[in-house]
Amino acid sequence: MARRILHVDYSLCIGCETCQSVCEFIHHGKPHIRIYYTESGLPIPINCRHCEKAPCMNVCPSNAIYKDTDGAVIIDPKKCIGCLMCLAVCPFGAPSYEARLKVVTKCDMCADRRRVGLEPACSEMCPAEAIFFGRPEEVEDEIRRRTAEKIARERISSTVMESIGRIL
């Protein structure tokens, strides 16, 4: 199967927390995507980026981390020894210790949902369409289309500010 990516565009995120909510709902109280508010007040969603050269996969001493056919980086809870080396090397701090199961868990790009033809819940529900899922070229195309809209909007609002007239 072709590689698919789950991409969060931080410039489109409005901080509404819908991604975190739906992830929390399907994971019974523990979301794998979380919004953090920076000192400057900006909301940033943090989740696993499913790296191509995933440092967690390389460092895992029990070979518990693998990639599935879509390219999702997944931790096998049966093999995980809970050493947290994955968290130590993750550039995003994505892996999370699950006290109840005594293993490390993280975003699996909604593996159960993908098996039945659904997409990751965060991207399906994001109101701002800031989370994309699909083949890389599809996602990139979609992001460029959104960027074009944004540029158009900036140009329109700057025209308005020069009081040339109201453009709707």
Added chain:
Amino acid sequence: MKGMRFAFLCREKPEPTGKKVAIIGAGPAGLSAAGYLVCHGHEVHVYDKLPEPGGLMLFGIPEFRIPIYRVRKGYEELENVFEVKFFPKTKVAFGNGEEEGDEFVENIVNFNELVEKYDAVLIATGTWESWMPNIEGIELDGVYPALDYLFKIKSAKLGHMSWDKVPPIDGKRVMVVGAGHTAVDAAMESLLLGAEKVYMSYRRTIREAPAGAYEINLLKQRGVKWLELTVPVRIIGEHGKVIAIELQKCKLGEPDESGRRRPIPIEGSNFQIDVDYVVFAVGQRPTPPFAEDVGIAVDKKGRIVVDSRHMTSREGVFAAGDVVIGPSKVGRAVLDGLLAAESMHMWLLGR
């Protein structure tokens, strides 16, 4: 261009359970609950006072934050694929007065009669009544609750209202009072619609602004005059129309019960600014679909009281979203709607 998938738990309609559920309010909580319930085989009817589903995602939050197609395609999927029946322009009420967003109501449905007709009911009506300060000049032409201001702009953009019913903003001077998300959106929409000058008055400082310093700084960069530590004391009018606002400077005192430092007005620091509109974004109150006793408890802030199952004090009537938790974010309402729907499903099957 894909829509939000409110029914993100499934692809197609499962076998029907034969149970019929009414949802009052088609905002993020109501639509997410509808999505959950149709994925579990229940028949869902959604009542909403607005001309199309979406709630504040369509009629309050500006388009540059939430694209219109995202919400429209979202509820269209619920309607076309999952056969959710929408009753727009329909207000469910029992002894209610007027609130914001009532312009489009064509049908009124009695709350008690609705409860009788369905196996379960979810109230997700949000917070559609704005707080307005009790100051001189509040009745003047040109004073708006922010929600009403944004609602009119979005209604015109969505094609439900003609632009001549929207206050003309091009070339006007606008004072927005407040520093939450609604205040920021009102200021930004004013700029985009060509306001000559936009001011923002907030009684604390940028550090306490509920919308966060980032959003306020963005507005400042775009030319909004940020007047922190000020509070409006009166609005000045001429021939019934706003011509200016008088503000008083404040300083911050000891923290209050919310943990934020309390603003204290400074005697004799009053000053005036000439403006055409004053937009108040200082909070919203819950608007349940009843004003008289229907056997459903509300707390002293007007929020519907629910138990751990999201059920109100009336058997079979559930509530979720802002009408229960007070003004919150889209995501919080979505989660509340999902959790309420989950427990409605349990309750419906357990009966």
